[in-house]
Amino acid sequence: MNWLSGRVVENRHWTESLFSLRVEDAPLGFQAGQFVRIALDVEGQRVARAFSFVNPPQDPVLEFYGVVVPEGPLSPLLARLGAGDRLFIASNPAGFLVLSELQEAETLWLLSTGTGIAPFLSILRTDAPWKRYRKVVLVHAVRFARELVYQEIISSLKARDAFTYVPFVSRESQSGSLAGRIPAAIADGRLEQAAGAPLAARSQVMLCGNPAMLQDGQAALLARGLKKHRRRSPGQITVESFW
Numbered sequence: 001m002n003w004l005s006g007r008v009v010e011n012r013h014w015t016e017s018l019f020s021l022r023v024e025d026a027p028l029g030f031q032a033g034q035f036v037r038i039a040l041d042v043e044g045q046r047v048a049r050a051f052s053f054v055n056p057p058q059d060p061v062l063e064f065y066g067v068v069v070p071e072g073p074l075s076p077l078l079a080r081l082g083a084g085d086r087l088f089i090a091s092n093p094a095g096f097l098v099l100s101e102l103q104e105a106e107t108l109w110l111l112s113t114g115t116g117i118a119p120f121l122s123i124l125r126t127d128a129p130w131k132r133y134r135k136v137v138l139v140h141a142v143r144f145a146r147e148l149v150y151q152e153i154i155s156s157l158k159a160r161d162a163f164t165y166v167p168f169v170s171r172e173s174q175s176g177s178l179a180g181r182i183p184a185a186i187a188d189g190r191l192e193q194a195a196g197a198p199l200a201a202r203s204q205v206m207l208c209g210n211p212a213m214l215q216d217g218q219a220a221l222l223a224r225g226l227k228k229h230r231r232r233s234p235g236q237i238t239v240e241s242f243w
């Protein structure tokens with residue numbers, strides 16, 4: 001494994017546990033939606049974890065969006081990095097949560113929980129979704145309204161007629177956001193109503209984040225007649241689990 005040494009230019013703290021690291025000096029080619037392993041040396045051992053790129057490939061400053069898992073070996077240390085600190089970045093980005101793997105469709109649905117919004121922010125800042133889909137729906141489900149991060153980017157995306165943003169806040173009531181969870185809102189039609197588009201055969205759906213949401217979300221989509229996408233057996237559902 002080859003490692004690059006990146007330099008932190010900024011570590012933005014959105015809440016006590018959510019942070020975004022911006023890193024330079026680590027030139028990497030990747031496709032929007034992919035991830036890379038980032039690492040620190042801890043007591044002589046390199047501790048590495050996968051992180052999705054938030055930045056689009058054309059942006060030379062890499063960006064990663066993380067949550068502190070208090071008992072986790074790496075995320076609390078990443079949250080404490082500051083400008084000028086160095087971290088290791090693997091030279092081989094990877095992953096199949098990329099538009100080049102998807103079929104043509106009318107609507108692209110990007111369903112995320114928590115930090116699972118990261119790869120979609122990269123994809124949405126490339127030209128591909130706007131060239132390939134008439135409508136693009138970004139769904140972000142979080143526990144509390146303060147975790148609805150990256151509102152500057154989302155505001156700029158709202159300038160596009162094709163774009164719809166549907167936030168969910170599950171643990172407090174928040175006007176302008178749906179309550180509850182994504183799978184239930186697929187099942188009872190609230191998500192389609194909020195997005196103004198049908199979740200039907202002419203959709204491509206990407207899901208990213210909490211593995212329980214991926215499982216329940218897929219079950220709700222299968223019940224609507226959509227099917228899992230595989231290279232040899234094309235369908236509409238593509239997932240990436242963060243743990």
Ligand SMILES: Cc1cc2nc3c(=O)[nH]c(=O)nc-3n(C[C@H](O)[C@H](O)[C@H](O)COP(=O)(O)OP(=O)(O)OC[C@H]3O[C@@H](n4cnc5c(N)ncnc54)[C@H](O)[C@@H]3O)c2cc1C
Nearest residue numbers: 049050051052065066067069072073074075115118242243
């Ligand atoms: C393909 C891929 C892409 C990923 N991209 C990101 C990303 O962009 N941002 C990010 O924060 N994490 C991402 N992760 C998770 C990341 O690799 C680490 O697991 C996470 O940063 C915690 O690391 P840790 O060493 O502190 O704890 P770990 O030992 O890795 O995890 C401990 C536990 O924390 C929980 N957990 C892990 N990751 C998350 C998370 N993101 N949100 C909520 N709970 C979590 C799970 O219950 C897990 O079992 C990704 C994982 C994969 C497989």
Ligand SMILES: NC(=O)c1ccc[n+]([C@@H]2O[C@H](COP(=O)([O-])OP(=O)(O)OC[C@H]3O[C@@H](n4cnc5c(N)ncnc54)[C@H](OP(=O)(O)O)[C@@H]3O)[C@@H](O)[C@H]2O)c1
Nearest residue numbers: 017067068069113114141142143170181182210212213216
């Ligand atoms: N977010 C924080 O501020 C915070 C603070 C301290 C530590 N952490 C660490 O991060 C971990 C998780 O944090 P997180 O809030 O980013 O992620 P999360 O638990 O995945 O919650 C994000 C959203 O996903 C929803 N969700 C959970 N399970 C689902 C399912 N089966 N189907 C559909 N939706 C589902 C949650 O709804 P519900 O609310 O209904 O579960 C919530 O709206 C914690 O266990 C902890 O280790 C996070």
